[in-house]
Amino acid sequence: MALNTIPLDVPTRTYDDAGHDDVTEFRDHVMASRLHVIVHGPDNSWAIDDTVRYLRHLETLWSRFIPTSDISRINQVAGTPVRVSPETITLIERMVSAWSSTDGLFDPTILPIVIDHGYATSHVDPSMTTTLPATTMTAARYGRITSLADVHIDARASTVTTPVGMALDPGGIGKGLASDMAVERLIRSGDMGAMVSIGGDLRMDGVPPDSGGWLVDIEYPVRRREPLTTLMVDRGGVATSSTVSRTWKQDGQRCHHVIDPATGRQSVTDLATVTVFARAGWQAEAMATAAILKGSRSVIDHLEEHELSGLAVTGDGTVIATRDIRELVGAS
The missing domain is CATH 1.10.3980.10 (ApbE-like superfamily)
Incomplete structure (x- = not known):
């Protein structure tokens, strides 16, 4: 998987507004998450409808x-x-x-x-x-x-x-795998390229609309309205695990969904988010979920031991990353 970056002051582009006549985008909700589908190929409106039906079918199987x-x-x-x-x-x-x-x-x-x-x-x-x-x-x-x-x-x-x-x-791994299956289905049907994001769990493959790669915003949890950066990814899966995105209160206490299997309790970590790049969406999701439990002292070593690219953001906004993308994301 190759990664490149574009400057922070360049907004994420919407392909439909950039003169890409052979690109179709669609946004909706599925699996209790935001859905974003991009299909690169001629006469692909049918592919969007088929993809949404397929994802809703997977939801009826896995929810x-x-x-x-x-x-x-x-x-x-x-x-x-x-x-x-x-x-x-x-x-x-x-x-x-x-x-x-x-x-x-x-x-x-x-x-x-x-x-x-x-x-x-x-x-x-x-x-x-x-x-x-x-x-x-x-x-x-x-x-x-x-x-x-x-x-x-x-x-x-x-x-x-x-x-x-x-x-x-199934939780997050279900969303990652659903993205994988949807993209693989689109490529098999003859589309030149496709990207599917379900709740931020992405899979992309084939020829992107831009020669540099597929545009992927990296969340910055300290300032949620703007990304940390936007990377250009040629193919593969991307997923982010977070202790701040899905929370609720129980007995007056803030809870999040990241549980430490070793203790059976809500994880205690100084990390707000971990983003992982992998060959597939399901793998990126699982590895991000595991990595966030490691905390800021061990998360990068953990990712590099598994030969994965990734980055983490601490609760105070500090960004750390694996060596191969450290300069791309401006991390320490």
């Missing part, structure tokens, strides 16, 4: 807030094989891979803990609530003895069996 989704059905009958879609098989395979490659720092089985911290109800639609079996909630409160290593995936039969007491939450 923990939809009782009939594959994920909800798995969570309701832990210990029993559940027949699921091929897309869900891929999702859970990526979950297991991400959990293994991060030594458990990325852990999508912490859903009962997230619910105990007050995030049972959708922030977008308060009528949608996640309910888990009492045995699952009890197992989480008294110490879990299972892990993703205990999940059985039968790809041939298209079934998934989780151990009793486990519940899965």
Whole structure:
């Protein structure tokens, strides 16, 4: 993945306004997040409609807030094989891979803990609530003895069996993987290039509208209305994990959704955001989630040990980055 930068005083361009007749952009909401789709190719309006339908289909399969989704059905009958879609098989395979490659720092089985911290109800639609079996909630409160290593995936039969007491939450990795699948689908259909962003989890591939690459704003949490910088990325995945973007209050205390699997509690970190560049969106999301737990002293070493590019912003606005992009983002 190649990265370049454009100056901060150059605003992010909208391709439709820049004389790109063969580029179509679309913005909406999906998976409780902002959706941004860019398709580079002739006669591509149909591709936008198809992409949105596909992403909404993935949401019906993966949302923990939809009782009939594959994920909800798995969570309701832990210990029993559940027949699921091929897309869900891929999702859970990526979950297991991400959990293994991060030594458990990325852990999508912490859903009962997230619910105990007050995030049972959708922030977008308060009528949608996640309910888990009492045995699952009890197992989480008294110490879990299972892990993703205990999940059985039968790809041939298209079934998934989780151990009793486990519940899965696709969360961010689901958005990253959905972006991956949507872009790969667009490229297979014949489009020259495509980018899909779901809640800031991006995947881009193919020929970008500009020769320098796809334009990607990097969030600066201290001043949310303006980006830290805008990078030009040739292809791959980009994701940001944040302790400031999705918060709520419980018993008068501010809570965020980043849980430390080692303690089962809300993570204590001096980092506000971590942005990771990787080969795929699902990988970038998982690695960003793991990296933010490392804190400012260890996050860059962690990313470089995994041969990843990335940057982090502390709560006071200090920017730190891996060596390969330090100059591009003006980091220390």
